[in-house]
Amino acid sequence: MRNYKFMAVENLSTRDKKYLWHPLTQHKLSKPQLPIVKAKGALLYDEDGNTYIDGIASWYTTMYGHGNEQIISAMTKQMQKLDFVMFSGLTHEPAIELSEQLMAILPENQAKIFFNDNGSTAIDAAIKMALQYFHNHGERRDTLIAFEDGFHGDTFGAMSASGLSSYNGPFEDFLLKVIRISIPKEHNLVSVKNKLKTILEENDCAAFIFEPLVQGAAGMKFHSAQGLDDLIQLCQSHDVLCIADEIMTGFGKTGMDFASENLLNKPDIICLSKALTAGMFPLSITSCSQKVYDRFLSDEVQKGFFHAHTFSAHPIGCAAALAGIALLNSPEIKERRAYIEKAHGRFSREIENHEKVGNVRVKGVILAIDLQLKIERYGNLRDELYRFFLERGVLLRPLGNTIYVLPPYVITNLQLQKIYDTITEVLNTF
Numbered sequence: 001m002r003n004y005k006f007m008a009v010e011n012l013s014t015r016d017k018k019y020l021w022h023p024l025t026q027h028k029l030s031k032p033q034l035p036i037v038k039a040k041g042a043l044l045y046d047e048d049g050n051t052y053i054d055g056i057a058s059w060y061t062t063m064y065g066h067g068n069e070q071i072i073s074a075m076t077k078q079m080q081k082l083d084f085v086m087f088s089g090l091t092h093e094p095a096i097e098l099s100e101q102l103m104a105i106l107p108e109n110q111a112k113i114f115f116n117d118n119g120s121t122a123i124d125a126a127i128k129m130a131l132q133y134f135h136n137h138g139e140r141r142d143t144l145i146a147f148e149d150g151f152h153g154d155t156f157g158a159m160s161a162s163g164l165s166s167y168n169g170p171f172e173d174f175l176l177k178v179i180r181i182s183i184p185k186e187h188n189l190v191s192v193k194n195k196l197k198t199i200l201e202e203n204d205c206a207a208f209i210f211e212p213l214v215q216g217a218a219g220m221k222f223h224s225a226q227g228l229d230d231l232i233q234l235c236q237s238h239d240v241l242c243i244a245d246e247i248m249t250g251f252g253k254t255g256m257d258f259a260s261e262n263l264l265n266k267p268d269i270i271c272l273s274k275a276l277t278a279g280m281f282p283l284s285i286t287s288c289s290q291k292v293y294d295r296f297l298s299d300e301v302q303k304g305f306f307h308a309h310t311f312s313a314h315p316i317g318c319a320a321a322l323a324g325i326a327l328l329n330s331p332e333i334k335e336r337r338a339y340i341e342k343a344h345g346r347f348s349r350e351i352e353n354h355e356k357v358g359n360v361r362v363k364g365v366i367l368a369i370d371l372q373l374k375i376e377r378y379g380n381l382r383d384e385l386y387r388f389f390l391e392r393g394v395l396l397r398p399l400g401n402t403i404y405v406l407p408p409y410v411i412t413n414l415q416l417q418k419i420y421d422t423i424t425e426v427l428n429t430f
């Protein structure tokens with residue numbers, strides 16, 4: 001028996017070190033993890049009562065604020081009525097209603113909702129759907145197309161599609177076959193299109209998977225909707241399914257409810273998670289068009305989609321998602337979304353000529369600043385920067401030499417200004 005009483009008097013950092021293994025962490029080199037005991041709105045509170053402004057909405061999830069009463073109330077009511085049942089053979093109203101609400105806001109070609117439990121599994125389901133879509137038709141298509149530096153998650157399928165080498169190194173030999181193209185920019189559009197044409201002609205391509213308009217983990221890199229539209233059109237003309245990973249961009253981040261709304265050629269499959277449940281519950285969906293769904297209808301049982309996660313369509317997650325969708329286009333949140341975009345614009349113009357600032361860009365509530373500093377993704381300078389922000393009560397996670405702000409919609413004007421002021425201090429210090 002371990003002495004838990006003794007352990008309880010030690011502080012959280014000490015106890016954390018004993019048994020926990022944290023994600024994206026080299027424990028031999030890392031500083032202690034910061035224990036958070038409470039969160040409300042855009043604020044996080046640590047053990048000693050210090051506060052931190054959550055400038056990235058806890059990995060772009062808690063867009064309506066931590067501890068949002070409306071969402072908590074919806075989840076509590078759901079929990080008391082029906083906590084959980086499996087979703088194979090059974091169904092329930094929260095999932096049904098969520099499918100209806102999502103259909104009302106997703107691009108109009110989307111027809112069916114498949115539930116998973118996190119971003120990576122939504123992507124894996126999408127990839128398997130695409131592969132089986134051809135298999136069910138007696139066709140073997142074994143190749144995926146993806147953007148360089150894309151990020152789609154850490155399970156094997158999702159990792160295969162991801163192009164950030166800092167994550168994939170040890171597993172390169174075990175991944176699905178993926179061919180990468182550059183993100184389309186004005187200067188390279190013709191060459192990217194030509195490369196894609198060649199890829200489509202020389203390979204058996206099943207799907208093209210992409211983060212539409214903004215590549216999150218790559219450092220909030222933007223590309224043009226027009227360019228992406230052209231690539232989608234080219235893929236669809238070869239009957240290659242297009243998968244939009246809107247796990248980061250979904251639910252208003254880029255200005256529109258979904259980045260795919262900027263596209264004329266609609267994706268065949270869309271993945272959503274993160275802000276789907278407002279950061280309150282792990283849940284994700286993979287939606288698809290009628291054309292995709294119909295390929296799985298057959299008198300042969302095995303042509304169905306035999307893929308399931310235990311917690312698919314968890315009712316409490318569905319209740320959180322429904323409450324979040326009700327907030328997304330409420331007058332208050334709409335006003336905040338517009339305010340943040342304007343404020344980002346003002347601040348970016350203020351700093352764009354600073355000697356330490358390279359590219360600075362804004363899309364919706366996303367602000368990204370490339371610093372003219374050599375910062376490695378997991379290097380010392382990056383850690384110093386991270387600490388510098390924390391010591392001033394701001395939580396940001398620089399991605400290499402990119403600082404980005406993606407705050408909860410409910411952040412106050414003063415809190416947002418404090419983030420800007422701290423960034424200005426960084427520019428004048430580092």
Ligand SMILES: *Cc1c(COP(=O)(O)O)cnc(C)c1O
Binds near residue numbers: 119153211217246248
């Ligand atoms: C976070 C993220 C994922 C992976 O989601 P997890 O829930 O972390 O598995 C996939 N794609 C994008 C664009 C993401 O931002």
